Amino acid sequence: MTRHVVIVGAGPAGLAAATAAVRAGAQVTLLDAADQAGGQYHRMPLDTYETKRPRILERCDWWPGGAVWALERHDERRPPRVHVISGPDGGTRRRHVLEPDALVLAPGAHDRTLPFPGWELPGVFTAGAAQALAKGEGVAVGDRVLVAGSGPFLLPVAASLLAVGSHVTAVLEANPAATVLRGWTQSPWRLAAQAGKAAELAAYAALLARRRVPYRTGRAVIEARGDGRVEEAVTARLRADWSVVAGSERTTAVDALCVTHGFSPQLELPVAAGCALRDGFVLVDEDQATSSTGVYAAGEVTGIAGAPAARAEGVVAGWVAGGGSPARLRTVRRRRDEGRTFAVRLAAAHPIGRRWSGWLRPDTLVCRCEETDYGTLCRTADVSARAVRLATRAGLGPCQARICGPTLAELLDTNPHDRPIISPIRLGELANPPEEKESTP
Amino acid sequence: MRPIRISLDGDPLTGSDGQTIAGLLLAAGLRSWRRAPSGAPRGVFCGIGVCFDCLVTVNGVRDVRACRSRARDGDVVTTQSRAEAP
Structure with missing residues (x-):
């Protein structure tokens, strides 16, 4: 009998998993809460998407707008039942229950923004919001924008803002140059394997230099001020532990502020599936299998390592979940392991200081x-x-x-990810019985 | 892109097909449209459906994430507040 693999999340990891699982001979259902495949990484305007839709969507059961609101562990020997609500929010949504032979979780991550005084003011965005609006809709979140926080993601965000016409006043990396350099230059021979990623970042850095956008290290936004919306940002020098250097405060006039200090893996689904975690990420073995029977995980939920690593993990997870022989995965496993090295390096270069x-x-x-x-x-x-x-x-x-x-x-000191209802569902929707059909809604 | 019209609390706004409600409101120059419990204004924060700051009522359905919903021609959007009525 054909194995039925359900894949949750259609970003780089989920799409790669779907392709590999189909190749392994499985019947695949691919779900994503968004109405486009590609995740945040490949976000694009709807009309561009029409011509660039990933090919794999024709070869699997693709459910756009399919949100998993619960995973039900009914039998320890099987993966959990997948409760799905699909359709546009605010429109008519339908419920389905899937009983897969294997489940691949690739929900991705979202920005982690640390609180600071005034961060609730309108006009303060996560860097991911600015990126999504610019890439997905060509909308600029502001005319004079400061980008701050930590990590290489700040560079493509600044580039997206420039592309939609914003003036980017600066890009501020909170970690001092010494921390960033030490993280990136440890065992440099290993970086060669991620040359593509390094070239991508170098291209962004060159673009910022050309457009005269200053990139400063060891400086952070410590306050947003304004009357009903952000009007100015207060920045300050930070030490390596992110304690503020008194007297180093400066004020910049802005109409938007984009701040991201890293990423939070979306762990609601893995936790609901009973997957063990380690250091805040899903624990997986050589085959991307989690501690929960028949449940695999790929992408940012296993470590923040970027799209190439997520794709490699997706291939391994999808292939094995689809019944393929793990012995045939030597090359992709090596790429996956290089991706993991990249994740370690990223974490070392852009930590969140404890102060x-x-x-x-x-x-x-x-x-x-x-x-x-x-x-x-x-x-x-x-x-x-x-x-x-x-x-x-x-x-x-x-x-x-x-x-x-x-x-x-x-x-x-608590577990922040344990939620019985993973994604919001309206009471009226819950009262309706799920539809029988196990195919495209 | 085909132009579309929606209304926000009765005021007409124009945008284009494919835009999210949040994208359309931001492009129209708005920065906030919801009130937190204290009455403080809120708009878009995370932009990808995680923070629930941008909630609006769309054609009578409450608590719709504006950043996750495509605007459709003729949508009647109303703002929401969690603040106690004065």
Whole structure:
């Protein structure tokens, strides 16, 4: 009987997994909450997408707008049942239940932005938001934009902003040059394997130089100010541990601020599937298998390593999930391992310094949804995490701690990803029985 | 791209087919359209459906993420507030 593989997430990892699983002879259902395949990495305007749709979508059961809202572990010997709601939000959405022989989770990651005073002001965006709006719709988030945070992702974001006509005042990397250099130049012979990625970054750096956008290290945004919207950014020098150098503050007029300090893997699905984690990522073996029977993971949920590594992981996961022989994966495994080395290097070059909370003030919001401030959290943090949440409502708002979760976890020492309902579903939708048909909705 | 028209709290706005509601509102010069519990203004933050700051009501359906919903010609969009009524 043909194996049925369900793949959640159609970014670089999920698309590669679908292609490999189909090649291994499996019947594949590919889901993505978005209405386009490609994930954040390959985001493009809808009309461009019409002509560039990945070919694999014709050879599998592709469900755009398919959000997994629950994974039900009904039998320890089988992967969980996949509860899907599909269709445009605000329109008619339908429920389906899938019972795959293997499940590949490739949900990706989203920006992690640390709180700072004023980060809730309109006009403060994650770098990913600026990128998505520029790449997907040609919309500039502002005319005078400062890009700040940490990591190589800041460079393509600045390039996207320039492409839609924004003036980028600067790109600020919070880590000092010494940290960045030490991370990137350790065992340089290994970087050769990721030459493509290095060339891509070099091209962005050249573009910024040509457009006279300054790139500064060891400097961060520590406050956003404005009346009802961001009007100026306060930046300051940071030490290696991200403590603020007093007296180094400077003010810049901006109408938009894009800040990202790294990425949070979207761990809701792996956690719901019962997958073990290690150091905040999904633990996988040589075949991308997780600790949960029949469940594989690929891409940023196993480590932040960028699109080439995600693709290699996807090939391994999809091929093995589809019943292919792991013995035939030597080359792609090597590429995958090179990708993992790249992830380690990335983490070493762009860590989040442990003293970052020094820029918080008692009235700085930590939970954006419930507007819980840092002072309130500190006053209640010596009791249990549950008591803190009930008393302050931190992490209980509409985003269900997706944004503040990692920060709360740091402050309260809890697991930020355990949510019974993975993706929001309306009560009326829940009341309708799922549709029988196990094919394209 | 085909032009489309939507309304926000009764005011007409134009955009183009394929834009998200968030993209259309930002392109029209708006920065915020929702109120947090304190009454503070909110707009787009994460842009990819994670933060729920950009929620709007679309054709009567509440809590739609503006950044994840394509605008359709004739959409009636209304703003939302979590602030207590004065």
